[in-house]
Amino acid sequence: MxxxxxxxxxxxxxxxxxxxxxxxxxxxxxxxxxxxxxxxxxxxxxxxxxxxxxxxxxxxxxxxxxxxxxxxxxxxxxVMSPPWTTDWITEEGREKLRAYGIAPPVQGGNSTRALFGETAAPCPRCGSDDTERVSEFGSTPCKALYRCRACKEPFDYFKCL
Structure with missing residues (x-):
């Protein structure tokens, strides 16, 4: 071939x-x-x-x-090695997640701050950084549930791995 x-x-x-x-x-x-x-x-x-x-x-x-x-x-x-990281999500993939209402993970997902939940997740609907984590687990184990204080909408955040 x-x-x-x-x-x-x-x-x-x-x-x-x-x-x-x-x-x-x-x-x-x-x-x-x-x-x-x-x-x-x-x-x-x-x-x-x-x-x-x-x-x-x-x-x-x-x-x-x-x-x-x-x-x-x-x-x-x-293939298990090297392990997948959210840094491998393409820019197009990040935009698709955002348009679907899921906040894409921050770059540098393997940083200590990201791994221990100190991540600011901008709202995928209005773009505000004034958000809060409601639950460590969202609709799937790889997402956390957040709420935007500006537009009051809940949203999933794709966790950094």
């Missing part, structure tokens, strides 16, 4: 939506690490957002199914 096939396989895999946040793709989140053609098989490498992510298997199966639906023999490899 050619480089053209590899690029097509990448595009197919990259378009798979996240099952928990369908406005972003696995490429937007940065969890699609690589797609290569190996002995005629499209091999997609995927890194889970965290070890216990309940969507990991669903994502891997969706990537494999998308590649097969596009005519490829396919296999997905789970």
């Amino acid at each position: 050619s480089e053209l096939d590899r690029r097509r396989a990448w595009q197919v895999a990259a378009a798979v939506p996240d099952p928990e946040i369908p406005v972003v793709t696995v490429a937007d989140l940065g969890i699609l690490r690589d797609v290569r053609i190996e002995n005629g098989v499209a091999v997609a490498q995927v890194t889970p957002t965290y070890i216990g992510c309940p969507a990991t298997l669903a994502i891997e199966l969706a990537v494999e199914a998308a590649l097969r639906d596009a005519g490829f023999e396919a296999r997905v490899e789970r």
Whole structure:
């Protein structure tokens, strides 16, 4: 198979939506690490957002199914090292999260301040920095629930990992 096939396989895999946040793709989140053609098989490498992510298997199966639906023999490899970080979310992915009403994580997600919850999360609706964390857990374990004091709206904040 050619480089053209590899690029097509990448595009197919990259378009798979996240099952928990369908406005972003696995490429937007940065969890699609690589797609290569190996002995005629499209091999997609995927890194889970965290070890216990309940969507990991669903994502891997969706990537494999998308590649097969596009005519490829396919296999997905789970890659654990280096571990995923929210810094891998693309700028386009961050904008998609914001437009969907989820505050994207701050850059430098592996900083001590971000890891211990000292993160200011700007409101994705009005842009105000006058927000407060209501709960460490939002609609999924990877998000925290915040409230904007300016517009009074609640919103999820995608935690830094």
